[in-house]
Amino acid sequence: MIKRAFNALKENRLVFYGLTVIAVLFLLALLSQVLSPYGTFEQNLGSRLNPPSLKHLLGTDDLGRDVFSRMLYGIRISLSVGFVAVGISVLIGTLLGMISGFFGGKIDTVIMRLVDIMLCFPSFFLILIVIAFLEPNIYNVMVVIGLTSWPGLTRLVRAEVLSLKEREFIQAARLLGISNFRIFFIHLLPNVVSPILVAATLGVGDAILTESGLSFLGLGVQPPVPSWGQMLTAGKEYIYVAWWLSLFPGLAILFTVLAFNLLGEGLRDILDPRLLKRKT
Amino acid sequence: MLGYTLKRLIHFIPVVIGITVITFLVMHLSPGKPTDAVTDMNAKITQEAKLRLAALYGLDRPWYVQYFNWIKRLSALDFGNSFKDGRPAIKKILERLPATLLLNFLSLGLILAVALPIGIYSAIRHRTFFDKAMTVFVFIGFSMPTFWLALLLMILFGLKMGLLPISGLHSLNYAEMNLLGKTIDLARHLALPVLITGFTGLAGLSRYSRSSMLEVIKQDYIKTAYAKGLPESAVILKHAARNALLPVVTILGLSLPSMIGGGFIFETIFAYPGMGRLGYEAIMSRDYPVIMAVGTIAAVLTLLGNLLADLTYTWADPRIRYK
Numbered sequence: 001m002i003k004r005a006f007n008a009l010k011e012n013r014l015v016f017y018g019l020t021v022i023a024v025l026f027l028l029a030l031l032s033q034v035l036s037p038y039g040t041f042e043q044n045l046g047s048r049l050n051p052p053s054l055k056h057l058l059g060t061d062d063l064g065r066d067v068f069s070r071m072l073y074g075i076r077i078s079l080s081v082g083f084v085a086v087g088i089s090v091l092i093g094t095l096l097g098m099i100s101g102f103f104g105g106k107i108d109t110v111i112m113r114l115v116d117i118m119l120c121f122p123s124f125f126l127i128l129i130v131i132a133f134l135e136p137n138i139y140n141v142m143v144v145i146g147l148t149s150w151p152g153l154t155r156l157v158r159a160e161v162l163s164l165k166e167r168e169f170i171q172a173a174r175l176l177g178i179s180n181f182r183i184f185f186i187h188l189l190p191n192v193v194s195p196i197l198v199a200a201t202l203g204v205g206d207a208i209l210t211e212s213g214l215s216f217l218g219l220g221v222q223p224p225v226p227s228w229g230q231m232l233t234a235g236k237e238y239i240y241v242a243w244w245l246s247l248f249p250g251l252a253i254l255f256t257v258l259a260f261n262l263l264g265e266g267l268r269d270i271l272d273p274r275l276l277k278r279k280t
Numbered sequence: 281m282l283g284y285t286l287k288r289l290i291h292f293i294p295v296v297i298g299i300t301v302i303t304f305l306v307m308h309l310s311p312g313k314p315t316d317a318v319t320d321m322n323a324k325i326t327q328e329a330k331l332r333l334a335a336l337y338g339l340d341r342p343w344y345v346q347y348f349n350w351i352k353r354l355s356a357l358d359f360g361n362s363f364k365d366g367r368p369a370i371k372k373i374l375e376r377l378p379a380t381l382l383l384n385f386l387s388l389g390l391i392l393a394v395a396l397p398i399g400i401y402s403a404i405r406h407r408t409f410f411d412k413a414m415t416v417f418v419f420i421g422f423s424m425p426t427f428w429l430a431l432l433l434m435i436l437f438g439l440k441m442g443l444l445p446i447s448g449l450h451s452l453n454y455a456e457m458n459l460l461g462k463t464i465d466l467a468r469h470l471a472l473p474v475l476i477t478g479f480t481g482l483a484g485l486s487r488y489s490r491s492s493m494l495e496v497i498k499q500d501y502i503k504t505a506y507a508k509g510l511p512e513s514a515v516i517l518k519h520a521a522r523n524a525l526l527p528v529v530t531i532l533g534l535s536l537p538s539m540i541g542g543g544f545i546f547e548t549i550f551a552y553p554g555m556g557r558l559g560y561e562a563i564m565s566r567d568y569p570v571i572m573a574v575g576t577i578a579a580v581l582t583l584l585g586n587l588l589a590d591l592t593y594t595w596a597d598p599r600i601r602y603k
Contacts (some may be wrong), residue, residue: 117298120579120586122541125559126306129571132563133310163491209425213545216427217560232428246435250428255421265419 012270018263025256029075038066040073041224049115049242059244061234063149070226077227078256081142081211082204088146089153090200096150097157098192102165102184111154118151128209136239138227145207151197160192186200194271205260208215212253228253284594286495288587291533299579300354303572304347312566354576360569362562369573373555378576379449380547380554384539386470387478388532395482396528400521403497404512414486421483427545430476436550437472445469447551473550477542481535488531489524496524526597537582 010016028035037057039042044064052059060065100111127144134140164170165188173183214220215229223230228249235245334340338349353360359369402411438446444453449469457465496502497520505515543556551557555574562570 113294113298116295117302119577120295120299120537120582121302121575122537122544122578122582124538124541124544125575125578128544128560128563129306129575130310133312133566205423209423212425213427216425217545229425232425232431236431239431240439246428246431250425250432251343251424253428254420254423257425258419261419261422 007020009251012266014262014266016266018259018261018266020093021259022256022263025075025079025259028072031236032069032072032076036066036069036072040069040226042069049238049245050241052244058248059242061231061242061245062238067231067248070231071228071248074226074231074249074252075256077138077221077225078208078211078253080248081138081145082208082260085145085207085211086200086203087097087150088143089150089203090196092147093150093153094157094189094192094196097154098184098188101161101186102180102188112158114179115151115154118148118175121148123148124210124213127214128217130131131214131219136214136222138221138225141211141214141220145210149203149207153196156195156199157192160195161188164188164191194196194267198268198271201260201264201267205257205264208257208260254272281595285591288590292583292587295583296580299583300351300576301347303575303579306575307568307572308343308346316566350572359573359576362570364562364565364570365566369569372558372570373544373573376553376555376558379552380540380543380556383473383477383543383547383554384469384536386474387481387539390474390478391481391485391532391535395485396489396521396525397405398486400493400516400524402486402490403493403524404516406494411490414490417485418483418487421480422478426476426479426542427549429479430472430546430549433472433476442478444471446472449553458507473546473552476546476550477539480542481539484535485528485531487527492527493520496520526593529593532536533586536577536585540578540582 042065044060046064047056047060048062048064050056050060050064056066056068058071058190059072060066096111096115100108126148130144131140134144170183173187177189178187211220211227211239212229212232215227216233218230221227221230223234231249232246235249239246286596331340338346341349357370361367362369362372377407398414405411437444445468445477449466451457451465451469454462454465462528502515502520505519506512510519540556543554544560545556546552547554547556548560555578557575558570559578561567562574
């Protein structure tokens, strides 16, 4: 089973490209202090708005800071926001979805109504309000994105649990008198992991996009800490004289999110039990 | 059909109430008071005056009393007056709503007109170069930071090539133009915002209609249609597409909140006079009544959109009506 999954992983080009890019990003983030040719916050007013060159690979910004070094630091911001936000939303979404599907009845109605309500709000507006009234910083951004992105996952997990509940092995477990608690965590949870994994991977990309959008509007990560979205806003002012300030951070966002989307879609192909059956 | 509609309408009520509760709680739990904007600026203000001001707006009462007072006024469509210029919030929104609706309807139209043909053609030419190219486009569409694309397009078409205006809805001399000139002017201003607003949905819907078509053309009745010698165009358009594209209606409904949500960024970037920019400006100036009104109305609009999509779907596909 594991071997087959591993082979499928190797064969699936989407997963391969996605994982490669993500692995490289992780490495760059870990080694960013070593790799940065200049300090993240190091200003050098003597070399303002220098175009890309061997000395400054991606040029310098309006304060003479090295764009390459700042973008390396930005990887950390994007990845941490993506993973923490998704962690929060997976925790809430999985729990609510499983409770809703497993227990049914009134509890199910209440949770599902809450999901309906949350899905009506343009989540970006809710996030904007909360961030604007709290202090905009990276921690608030992570938490608020996480707290607003669980409803879709709740629906997904609930549907999965509803169909699992009718399967023989759960019926058998019930007949054997196994406690609800055990059925819930030992028998149901492992079986909903694959759809959650797919949704979470795609969710990381979405969270990174949301963070960059917030930072672009000045409501995300605050300067001087560099986030790609915020670097774009700062670069916008100099778009005529310094195109590199607006190009590279945008490309970085695009390719990072693309990597997570490729990985997510690839995982969906691999983990879809219907596809597995067809291959064996 | 009537029974189903009634059932959906009854279901509508608790969700609308929930929308108002969430809007209210989000604003209520946020740090600071609506009156802070006035009191913080005034160094001479006494504690007593602050309390009096809070009492004037009912801010000294418990939250549920405040909520019910707000709801009572809401039921008469009174969202309170803007802190900024004292005009009724609902009036400010109604002024901006047509522009937002126009933008979203045009974007939906663009999505349908482009995504459906792409999806259908990708499915019947499965695994060809066109299909693969479109798959790449879809992935890029999902991953694109659209505000960045907006920025690049503004630079390219607006400033470098000078083809399109980059902000607002009208030119300065709009009032002096004749009808044709006005239409052209409007279209030129709308081109970029419509494209950007529809961009992500475009990718999503072409992917969706592609996989839906792929499912349908595997069915036996499609083989039958080919076997009896119908031309491909008739099989695809009459037999396959009709069935495959029905669920698309629901997907369109589901994409509404993200389109309205996207408006908060795009309308700001393009200085577009719509509800999204009004909401963003209200947030930035802590204009409580306007923020709450925009939130509530955006959510209710989404709800209505979804309801409409569901009803259309049920009307068009009798199979799901009796479930």
